[in-house]
Amino acid sequence: xxxxxxxxxxxxxxxxxxxxxxxxxxxxxxxxxxxxxxxxxxxxxxxxxxxxxxxxxxxxxxxxxxxxxxxxxxxxxxxxxxxxxxxxxxxxxxxxxxxxxxxxxxxxxxxxxxxxxxxxxxxxxxxxxxxxxxxxxxxxxxxxxxxxxxxxxxxxxxxxxxxxxxxxxxxxxxxxxxxxxxxxxxxxxxxxxxxxxxxxxxxxxxxxxxxxxxxxxxxxxxxxxxxxxxxxxx
Numbered sequence: 001x002x003x004x005x006x007x008x009x010x011x012x013x014x015x016x017x018x019x020x021x022x023x024x025x026x027x028x029x030x031x032x033x034x035x036x037x038x039x040x041x042x043x044x045x046x047x048x049x050x051x052x053x054x055x056x057x058x059x060x061x062x063x064x065x066x067x068x069x070x071x072x073x074x075x076x077x078x079x080x081x082x083x084x085x086x087x088x089x090x091x092x093x094x095x096x097x098x099x100x101x102x103x104x105x106x107x108x109x110x111x112x113x114x115x116x117x118x119x120x121x122x123x124x125x126x127x128x129x130x131x132x133x134x135x136x137x138x139x140x141x142x143x144x145x146x147x148x149x150x151x152x153x154x155x156x157x158x159x160x161x162x163x164x165x166x167x168x169x170x171x172x173x174x175x176x177x178x179x180x181x182x183x184x185x186x187x188x189x190x191x192x193x194x195x196x197x198x199x200x201x202x203x204x205x206x207x208x209x210x211x212x213x214x215x216x217x218x219x220x221x222x223x224x225x226x227x228x229x230x231x232x233x234x
Contacts, residue, residue, distance in 0.1 A: 049165030
């Protein structure tokens with residue numbers, strides 16, 4: 001199969017999909033893509049930044065499977081001048097709601113940064129409160145719960161105003177303008193994402209409830225378990 005790899009700097013207000021029944025802007029508005037590719041992972045309508053588009057199932061599996069714990073770094077503009085105490089809480093792990101259940105996030109990396117000189121203005125502009133400052137952080141997480149970064153900053157008292165994914169592992173958007181698209185080769189992408197090129201082989205599982213844990217461990221089949229045919233209970 002001829003695998004294709006695209007990196008997009010997704011703008012605010014663009015859905016991370018190729019069609020929408022309500023007529024909202026989608027990835028189709030950014031360029032012409034092959035018909036068999038799809039976006040990997042979530043980047044919400046109101047979020048911006050790095051998004052990978054491909055038809056490579058192995059890449060999709062390794063990036064989305066939580067056990068691989070790929071580092072994702074976000075530039076976050078928050079409401080208020082974030083404190084060191086809040087940053088330490090984000091690094092330690094905060095309690096958020098996931099599917100209406102309390103969940104504590106894994107340890108993260110967080111640091112306060114200045115507004116980047118090359119940061120493009122958002123369209124529409126960020127709404128913020130008069131006389132209330134805003135600040136920026138870089139937050140690196142290794143999981144991807146729904147709207148996790150926004151929930152994390154809100155949980156420490158600094159709601160997210162703007163969210164941009166800067167990088168996944170060593171793959172980082174630098175000079176790619178908002179709405180820009182570039183095509184990359186497999187070797188470069190796999191190397192920068194720290195992804196294994198070997199296909200993931202699923203192990204067979206026994207589904208017979210009559211097989212004991214010992215038999216499963218030894219890979220015995222029920223008919224070879226030592227029970228003879230015609231045996232009757234006394």
